[in-house]
Amino acid sequence: MTDQLAASFRQLSCDADFWSLRVTDERAEMLSVRKNVVQPPALQVDRGAMLTAYAGGGCGYAATSDLSPRSLQSALERAAGWARAASRRSLIDFQALPVPASSGTYASPDADAPGYSRRDWHALLSEESRQAGCDPRIVDWEAAVETRIALHRFLTSAGGDMTQRYRFVMPNMSVTAHADGDTQTRTLNGYRGLAQQGGEAMLERFGFVGSGRRIADEVLQLLLARNCPTGMQDVLLMPDQMVLQIHESIGHPLELDRILGDERNFAGTSFVTLDMFGTYRYGSDLLNVCFDPTRPEELASYAFDDDGTRAEKAYLIRNGILERPLGGAISQARAGLPGVANSRADSWNRPPIDRMANINLEPGDATLEDMIEGIERGVLMSTNSSWSIDDSRNKFQFGCEWGQLIDEGRLTEVVKNPNYRGISASFWRSLSRVGDAATMQVLGTPYCGKGEPSQLIRVGHASPACVFTSVDVFGGDAP
């Protein structure tokens, strides 16, 4: 399909200074077994193209699900028309920007390997569902998966030609129980928190087989647990909460388009300002955070971003000092700062903007046992269930599904509704232990929302377990 489109692209004519074609072709299947009932499968084929043009210093785009040569020519003319119309009032002088001309390919691990059949999936999901519905207090449960293959191609009038092929597996397991006026939900690493590139090998990495019974047992423990106690104490955040902490209070504040003000009407701005890069102490010496598009199984690994910039690993924060923002080529030119290849669009019908991709916290040297033993009084928290942060990405409050008290270096009772709050600018400075590679998990979400018009994009986060000292912790109101 894309070869035909490439041929069509070469036939396009336009008086713009530069133009490009970005085409995406994605096929997905959503399968689910809820309360032992196989839900109707939802299949999806989504293909379309975006034409972008630079003319007279302005830039415009036009996207269409009609991929005929006539439609592409019409879209290019619309894009060029927008570029000319915008040139008088454009925030950015696109004439001053380099145009993408790279060529190359990328493929997910096992991109072409055979996958489970629909029958295989239904058998697996049905068994996990059967195991999960093991107690009359369990009122709802679901085992589900989304599998997706994607082909993205980016062609430019400057000779650029980039083809990237992806395969994603995103399973989901959740169990809800109710008793005595309270309801608790437990999931496997959060709602759609298990999301990786590659094939079904990831199921074993995360123990998906057997997870139905395991998390059912855990949710029943939560029903019997008391609320997390209130007070300033240490927290041990497991990777499936760390990824949310990284996402909200490092990833978003470092997005350069937020810092430059593009998102102020919707997603918000940032407490980080341009003058902080190179000197600002973001966290303790133990904090090392990278933009890493090279980890093969991670959700947002790729070779080129959607503006055609080659993607490479880079430190954002090293030894606690802020080094580099998350900004693609256009934002870098606006800010006069080096950035990364993170200009991304969630589909053919939305333009690229600065997004996170893979943002990973580098492992330290503490074992999980070391970290627990080092806490006199604290709470282990895992699996994010609630997230809220201000529009400058500073004052946050996060909640988890699962809490377990730590008393004099030992894990003790399970507690429900563990929440904590803090301020990004000071929270990361309280990072006191960073787990080793054995505590690390590679997670992500397909649902990072941002942009006008709005976009939901895939982002990956890898993190070890970490300890933060003296955090404002509290529980819920439920009986």
Add this chain to the structure above:
Amino acid sequence: MSQLRLETYFNDVTALLDQALTGSEIYTCRLNAETSDFVRLNRGKVRQPGSVTQCYLRLNLIDGRRHAEQCLSVAGDLAQDRAAIASALGLLRDTLLGLPEDPHLNFSTEVCASRLVRSPTLPSAEEIIDTVLATAEGLDLVGIYAGGPIYRGFANSLGQRNWHEVRSFDLQWSLYHRADKAVKATYGGFAWAPEVLAAKMADARERLALLTRPSRSLPPGRYRAYLTPTAMEEIASMLCWGGFSGRALETRQSCLFRLKNGDAVLDPAISFAENIAEGIAPGFQDEGFARPDSVPLVRAGQWAGSLVSPRTAREFSLAQNGANAGEAPESLDMAGGKLAAADALAALDRGLYIGNLWYLNFSDRPACRVTGMTRFASFWVEQGKIAAPVDVMRFDDSVLRLFGEQLVGLTAERELLVSSDTYGERNVSSMRLPGAVVRDMAFTL
């Protein structure tokens, strides 16, 4: 994709599907399409202008009690799409062979046709943007214009045809003073009037002037507060996140379960309804059922009903009432109260005027406890007058409490707030909400 062509195209697709069915097969087919202009603005200039023309078909093939759905993007031209539609139908047939029967399958078998076309002429997006930027000359304006026709169609092999077509626009913008001190404004609808934009911009300029006063940082604590309709939209959105869902209530996951169960009661001034008749969402739902004009949800502080999708109806032996699978209100209507909006500051007397809230989430869902931030123009009020802008604050409180024992009153005037959601496509939901004065709201950070 001209509007005439698209309705004709949809009819041609259904004719093709009618001919392609075999045996006892039944289909339902939905069309979601739009031709949208999106123009991002920042610092009073154009940041990212563009247009999107998209058309999706959602084909559901049913044979006995087995069924599956395929969503596919299409050109909107049958000559180009014929093969893809045939392929989708073939794939669905193969899929059905391996499926068990679905005990919860439920679709409309009563043919109920409808057609609504609301397509006033709009100026070109380029012309509108020129007007907006000229009106905001000298201001640090950031925002988005989204406009153009939106199409929704439903058809089934029983002969039902529904068509919903609206040409609308939505301009969302903020005027910034500095850092996070800004005023947010919106102008949306069907008929573009430059004088309305000018009035709204003038009002925003006036409020922006208030933000130039030195701001005040308030310590955590409990404060009397006035929530504007825009702030109320964020709280109502949390209630819509499964709160009114029949399935979430039956499985004890709704934040309003205690209200339904009689363990909590709201102030008698609180009434909610799903009011399709006065909203902008289609009058038909995804399985082809006609939607009632109004579904009472909360009446005078007491539980009155939930939104029940056809699937939930089958699962829990309830009556469906036109809800889609998500069972969230699409035209939420909250009754107004007795407080004149002009008297809201006087009723507040001393406390927080909250212009907008932001990034809400549940801190304890069964208790309907919600946390979130103040945002944009929020002020400290003394003796019924705005005294100073306030720095952003985090609240964490139960909506059952705020709309229950702590409610002082609701404004008589309500605002129609059209959804600005553009994830994947332009949303067609809306809310009609009053403002609210509450006696005591907990702020924590």
